[in-house]
Amino acid sequence: MTLVSDRVVKIVPLGLSDAGLMMALAGELERTFPFSYRIGTDEKMPVDALDGMRGQYHATRILEHLVASDRTAFRILGVTSFDIFTPILQYIFGEAMLGGRAALVSTYRLGTVPFEGVVPCRHAVFVDRVIKEGIHELGHTFGLTHCDDHHCVMTASLTVGDIDEKSTQMCYYCQMAFKDELARAGIAQS
């Protein structure tokens, strides 16, 4: 796929400084979504997003914060090391505005061995999961919904095991839907 260089996707680390992880993420995102990537400086978590009762951050508030923080970026992907939630679910790995501008991934629950809650996994596995969830959430901002194909990156993952099972690639249908979306938005791939 050729690059659409005038569209900038900004990656924003939130309470997390891991330059290597951000670089790896940007590199993989570019292979799926042909835009330019810029890695922002580490920002603090927005205080008003913290739910004291649940001890977790409200993902929707963080998305609103990201959108307000940058009015020009084509898309904004936040990456946080804190635990996030939406009111209806006990936990989530990420959240995005469907067809919107902002997406968010939390690394909080991505670093363990499946079914062994506390046993840390290998670093390479952790990085792989962050990449898959990053692609997945960014995919939602292009209007893509969950896919039935368990190898497709757009399949919904509820456990780290689910993430490990899927690939970093979109299936044929999701690729078509992404291309359709670009065409609808009038973005030509030059």
Add this chain to the structure above:
Amino acid sequence: MRKKFRILVVDDEFSIRVSLGDLLRHDGYQVEVAESAEAALETLKTQSFDLMMVDIKMPGMDGLEMLKQVKENEPNATVVMMTAYGSIDSAVEAMKLGATDYVVKPFDPVRMEALINQVYENDLMQRERQVLRRQVRVCGCYGPMIGQSPPMMKLFELVEDVAATDSVVLILGESGTGKEVLARTIHEKSARANGLFVGVNLGAFTESIQESELFGYEKGAFTGANTAKKGLFEVASGGTLFLDEVGSASQKMQIDLLRVLQERKFRRVGGLIEQEMDFRVMAASNRDLEESVKDGSFRQDLYYRLNVVQIHIPTLRERREDIPVLAKHFLEVMRVRLGKKISTISPEAMECLVNYDWPGNVRELENAIERALVVGKSKWIVPEDLPIVMKQSFGGSADESLDAWERDYISRKLEQYEWNISRTAETLKIDRGTLYAKIKKYGLTSGDGSK
């Protein structure tokens, strides 16, 4: 991108409506929200849903009362109750009242996914069963293309021309005009006449069976695929694949079809070997596909691929002069099949037939003749043997025939939707209360006694 599945979320808490709504939309479902049971019941008057997720504790009418009312109207409705920690008692009460399940807020994502999938799959299975039944019922053929009117003569010329080519053909026409008959006729006159004519109704297809039906699959491609199976693409090899009601194809199916038409190759699900496409494609639709392209429900690129040669079949009322010859043809065929002595149509009855508007086209005419033969007691078909709507054009009180027409129409729609009250009401564009009243008024009952 998978589902035409509609979910209604009912919760007084704003943050729950938003987050649950978003979650379900990310799964590709169509979601409506209501902030109270009262508002939800109001919505239900005009819309129907495949699943309702209802909070138990709400100010005003609570979830249990709403569940009761929903179930009274529609015993088959799928309702999942939502409760907060510590109110399990009312959840149990809800199960007794017919709730499908209950979930505790905030949901465990794994449990939530399993629950929705189960509801979704149950619904699919039900629809598949309906599809099978429908296919058995509809397979009656309504005779070859017959007519001497100018529009039909033009059509026959076109058929000859088209049969000599191998182009994709798009056949448009109201339901009952004989689109499949026309496709068959072209096939039989074409160089592919020795191959099979494989017809598939995409409107009756549900998504889960589509892909494997069309492409076939290899052993082990998915759970339940214990042996390899040829898909319709392979079965049609050397012949013609007829895609009926192509306008109802899901987005996914549209992509599948586009891909095959573009690449002229396909693979079985779970298979590695690419096979060449060796069949002619004909598609049919009773909708205005250009309209569907405009509103985004049908892919433009696929439309261009299908719309190589377009054939429009005229309605029966556009060629009234053909009605006598068609009526006589059906009378001949059916008289033998039913073993009846009736061999002519009285002039009065024929006048009724010619003046009637035939919204169901040739198929409706065929049904009318068959019915007349079954009920007829004299030596020829008289107006009394015809459905009342047709006699309207001849005589009889207008009110009476209007009622009869309505009774007939509603009863047909109910059969078509397997007595699903919500869906029938939706297509009739009346609310369910009105539909119940009409059912009572006309004393309608479901034919096979189910539901």
